[in-house]
Amino acid sequence: MEEIREAILDFVEREYKLPDDIDQDSYDYVENGYVDSMGLVQFVAILEDQFDIEFTKDELLSSEFRTIGGLEKMISSKIAG
Amino acid sequence: MKRSLLADLFYQNAEATPAKKAIWCDGKSASYKEMADLISRYSNLLLSLGASYGDHIAIPMNNSIESVALFFSAADLGLCVVPLNPSLPFEAIKVAMLAGDIKHLIARKAFLSECERSGGIKIDGFTICLDKEFPGAVPFAKINEMPSTRPEPQHDVDGSESLILTMTSGSTGTPKPIDISQQNKYDRSMAHIRVYSITTDDYILAATPLYHSLAERLVILPLILGATSILMPRFTPALWLKCAEEQKPTFTIAVSAQLAQILELLKQEDAPEINSFRCIVSSSALLEASVKYELIDLLKCEFHEMYGASEVSTVTDICFQDAPDKQKSVGKPFDEAEIKILRDESETDFDTVCLTGEVGEIAVKSKLQCKGYYKQEAMMKAAMFEDYFRTGDLGYLDEDGYLYFAGRKKEIIITGAINVYPHDIDQIIGRLPEVEECAAFSYPDSRLGEVVALAVVAREDQEINLRSLKAYCAKNLADFQQPHKIFIVDSLPKNTMGKLQRMAILDHVRAAGLDE
Numbered sequence: 001m002e003e004i005r006e007a008i009l010d011f012v013e014r015e016y017k018l019p020d021d022i023d024q025d026s027y028d029y030v031e032n033g034y035v036d037s038m039g040l041v042q043f044v045a046i047l048e049d050q051f052d053i054e055f056t057k058d059e060l061l062s063s064e065f066r067t068i069g070g071l072e073k074m075i076s077s078k079i080a081g
Numbered sequence: 082m083k084r085s086l087l088a089d090l091f092y093q094n095a096e097a098t099p100a101k102k103a104i105w106c107d108g109k110s111a112s113y114k115e116m117a118d119l120i121s122r123y124s125n126l127l128l129s130l131g132a133s134y135g136d137h138i139a140i141p142m143n144n145s146i147e148s149v150a151l152f153f154s155a156a157d158l159g160l161c162v163v164p165l166n167p168s169l170p171f172e173a174i175k176v177a178m179l180a181g182d183i184k185h186l187i188a189r190k191a192f193l194s195e196c197e198r199s200g201g202i203k204i205d206g207f208t209i210c211l212d213k214e215f216p217g218a219v220p221f222a223k224i225n226e227m228p229s230t231r232p233e234p235q236h237d238v239d240g241s242e243s244l245i246l247t248m249t250s251g252s253t254g255t256p257k258p259i260d261i262s263q264q265n266k267y268d269r270s271m272a273h274i275r276v277y278s279i280t281t282d283d284y285i286l287a288a289t290p291l292y293h294s295l296a297e298r299l300v301i302l303p304l305i306l307g308a309t310s311i312l313m314p315r316f317t318p319a320l321w322l323k324c325a326e327e328q329k330p331t332f333t334i335a336v337s338a339q340l341a342q343i344l345e346l347l348k349q350e351d352a353p354e355i356n357s358f359r360c361i362v363s364s365s366a367l368l369e370a371s372v373k374y375e376l377i378d379l380l381k382c383e384f385h386e387m388y389g390a391s392e393v394s395t396v397t398d399i400c401f402q403d404a405p406d407k408q409k410s411v412g413k414p415f416d417e418a419e420i421k422i423l424r425d426e427s428e429t430d431f432d433t434v435c436l437t438g439e440v441g442e443i444a445v446k447s448k449l450q451c452k453g454y455y456k457q458e459a460m461m462k463a464a465m466f467e468d469y470f471r472t473g474d475l476g477y478l479d480e481d482g483y484l485y486f487a488g489r490k491k492e493i494i495i496t497g498a499i500n501v502y503p504h505d506i507d508q509i510i511g512r513l514p515e516v517e518e519c520a521a522f523s524y525p526d527s528r529l530g531e532v533v534a535l536a537v538v539a540r541e542d543q544e545i546n547l548r549s550l551k552a553y554c555a556k557n558l559a560d561f562q563q564p565h566k567i568f569i570v571d572s573l574p575k576n577t578m579g580k581l582q583r584m585a586i587l588d589h590v591r592a593a594g595l596d597e
Contacts (some may be wrong), residue, residue, distance in 0.1 A: 014191065015143045015167045016107075016314060017212065033315030037528055038497060039168065041563040042555045049552035 025069025088157035134236035141167035164292035240264035286330035329357035336498035444469035535564035
């Protein structure tokens with residue numbers, strides 16, 4: 001799990017550090033502009049490549065994908081198969 | 082000694098209105114006095130590390146109060162800032178830094194680590210690490226030990242100095258560093274202050290990245306005028322509305338793709354009421370008429386559209402409420418600018434200038450024109466017709482001198498107001514051994530106006546793996562260059578001379594039934 005979170009944060013915090021006073025698990029990094037619609041394409045490709053997984057269209061549109069905790073869980077369950 | 086006009090004006094404002102809010106960004110504010118202290122400390126830090134007149138400093142830049150302070154410190158010391166898009170892949174950063182004659186580097190730790198992992202970048206001067214510590218770099222926190230008094234002038238600063246080099250090409254293609262002098266920044270600010278009647282009472286919102294000229298103008302202008310700058314760290318339509326509701330900006334120049342997204346949210350039932358704006362200007366691409374009217378209705382303010390290019394700044398402007406019969410125009414030229422519409426050279430008989438109403442390439446002569454492309458004189462010369470800059474855009478003038486935009490001549494994709502050069506993408510993807518040929522092209526998108534799409538032809542007996550191609554793009558292209566759609570095709574559309582017909586690719590993939 002740690003490696004997954006690190007990969008997510010590496011990208012999300014590429015330009016701006018996340019605020020300290022947030023609940024990272026439920027933090028919506030899309031809504032808060034840390035990854036925009038252009039960055040998302042790159043973000044998805046990096047995650048799919050790094051963890052050898054594939055996201056479905058529905059998964060990419062889900063609210064789970066947009067939070068750090070939700071995305072971490074999603075990746076982890078994909079890896080577990 | 083002659084001192085920087087931009088810095089002088091700022092310090093005069095700080096002297097006159099020390100307690101006034103100078104800037105807000107990401108929940109933090111600084112008064113003019115606090116901003117003056119920060120700028121002075123920043124200048125003293127740069128001087129203590131050995132920065133000297135004319136040096137170039139690269140910075141993968143995010144939107145922050147410190148980034149704005151750097152512009153003013155650089156102006157005061159006669160330095161040149163080279164703001165870079167932090168999302169650029171390392172190779173592109175390296176090319177941009179080389180093109181910008183970089184001596185010093187200011188960056189975040191993540192960037193410096195990435196540099197180290199990728200083989201390093203040669204920096205002759207100092208390196209500052211903005212967050213935390215990094216071996217060989219001076220921590221930015223050292224700024225707190227610096228005096229907050231404006232340093233004594235070290236060298237004449239007469240305004241002709243390059244203040245900012247804006248990189249326009251994102252990848253390995255030769256970058257075109259647009260060279261903007263201090264005087265040029267001042268002239269551009271003054272022209273906008275006049276045209277939009279901006280006063281010290283205005284709260285000016287900048288919601289685009291600071292490594293583009295639009296946001297640079299929107300933060301420098303209020304601080305030399307004595308107004309207030311509202312700088313959004315990142316853009317989403319929801320953040321924009323929240324910022325507008327809380328910070329009550331009165332003026333902004335937004336890119337049209339942003340305005341279209343903002344309207345979507347504004348129309349929702351629970352949308353906040355935004356009533357602080359007195360004037361909004363839309364830039365970068367034509368805004369759909371329906372979006373324009375709905376925005377005017379909801380925001381109840383003066384609504385303008387402008388046309389311009391980073392090289393020549395704003396060229397034309399129109400206020401829609403004042404010109405009801407010119408709703409499709411992008412307006413009349415600023416006093417500083419003159420427009421010529423040029424006929425395609427191949428069709429030229431003897432007169433190269435189009436008649437009224439005839440579509441041709443928009444060329445602009447402007448007192449606001451940049452110094453040129455830094456150390457790329459030939460490239461700038463090629464972009465000129467006599468003393469007019471060829472914009473690469475198509476348009477025409479009506480009998481009253483109003484300009485109408487009619488498309489683009491240059492092969493360029495504009496996604497969310499960022500110019501993407503498809504050739505840069507072709508070059509990178511073309512390096513893959515399984516690719517016979519490829520071409521990036523514009524694909525319509527409701528949010529961003531256009532996005533990048535890619536058509537790829539595989540080499541004989543080779544297969545293209547979509548997932549590894551996407552991963553390759555993610556690693557080797559900047560975020561704005563990422564293909565949102567990839568089509569594997571048997572061939573690319575070409576003319577009889579074998580020249581790629583980029584504008585025809587979308588029809589080509591649709592005809593092949595691939596775009597579903």
